[in-house]
Amino acid sequence: MSGRSWTFVSMSLACATPVTMAATSSAPLMRFTRLTSVVRTVLWDIRQRFSPRPMPASVDVMDLFDPVLFEQLVALRRDIHRHPELSWNETRTALRICEFLEQHGIANQKDVAGTGVVANIPAATGAPIIALRADTDALPIHEETGLPFASEVDGVMHACGHDGHTSMLLGAAVLLARGPDLPAPVRLIFQPAEELGRGAPAMIDAGVLDGVGMIFGGHLDRHYPTGTVIVTDGPVNAASDRFSIEIRGSGGHAARPHETVDAVVVGSLLVIAI
Ligand SMILES: [Zn+2]
Numbered sequence: 001m002s003g004r005s006w007t008f009v010s011m012s013l014a015c016a017t018p019v020t021m022a023a024t025s026s027a028p029l030m031r032f033t034r035l036t037s038v039v040r041t042v043l044w045d046i047r048q049r050f051s052p053r054p055m056p057a058s059v060d061v062m063d064l065f066d067p068v069l070f071e072q073l074v075a076l077r078r079d080i081h082r083h084p085e086l087s088w089n090e091t092r093t094a095l096r097i098c099e100f101l102e103q104h105g106i107a108n109q110k111d112v113a114g115t116g117v118v119a120n121i122p123a124a125t126g127a128p129i130i131a132l133r134a135d136t137d138a139l140p141i142h143e144e145t146g147l148p149f150a151s152e153v154d155g156v157m158h159a160c161g162h163d164g165h166t167s168m169l170l171g172a173a174v175l176l177a178r179g180p181d182l183p184a185p186v187r188l189i190f191q192p193a194e195e196l197g198r199g200a201p202a203m204i205d206a207g208v209l210d211g212v213g214m215i216f217g218g219h220l221d222r223h224y225p226t227g228t229v230i231v232t233d234g235p236v237n238a239a240s241d242r243f244s245i246e247i248r249g250s251g252g253h254a255a256r257p258h259e260t261v262d263a264v265v266v267g268s269l270l271v272i273a274i
Pocket residue numbers: 135160161162194219
């Protein structure tokens with residue numbers, strides 16, 4: 001990747017919960033439409049960077065709305081929610097992704113870095129590729145929501161919203177593939193094993209960022225009002241990472257603890273201080 005200029009833009013896509021996203025009232029329809037509108041607006045923005053052209057005065061977001069597609073996405077998201085899969089085991093999820101893409105005429109490549117899926121939407125321009133990324137794995141948590149589409153797998157749940165991310169990216173894929181001609185080619189990256197922090201490097205090693213000039217990642221976030229889309233330049237969410245701290249104590253007699261350095265006490269204070 002040396003010698004290449006990378007711009008990472010993080011999007012936090014706010015929804016009260018993935019559940020509200022799957023409701024069928026007009027509010028979520030508007031949110032879905034708004035989201036796809038944002039994606040197109042961002043793409044226009046990017047085209048301005050590489051190939052300046054007059055921008056349309058306005059974009060009518062309702063032009064993008066498709067109630068049939070929306071219902072398909074709700075059904076797909078609930079199906080994925082019912083069948084959550086842990087990191088590196090997302091085989092059924094990958095199959096559903098590929099099926100959906102193929103139903104909508106979007107060529108795709110599966111088994112990327114194991115259980116990843118990649119699809120490309122071409123454009124007539126030679127602009128660098130814009131990548132949109134979703135994660136696909138679930139967590140080792142037992143679902144107790146009582147929802148009609150709750151997890152059918154004991155001890156595994158889509159508790160982080162990746163079922164929503166996957167469905168949203170598929171919706172964006174279909175709308176972007178419909179045209180009009182895109183200002184830049186778009187690559188859709190369905191990344192496994194986000195929860196382990198290992199899926200992204202594995203996908204990069206597999207070459208999914210080759211030719212990519214900019215990448216967008218999104219995450220549902222219940223801390224913002226439903227229907228809000230937060231876009232910012234640079235990192236917005238914490239990364240999964242590990243570190244170790246070594247605390248060295250000093251022993252002594254139990255009757256004189258003040259003459260020792262108790263590593264347990266220091267460790268306890270350290271946890272609070274952090
Ligand atoms: Zn997550």
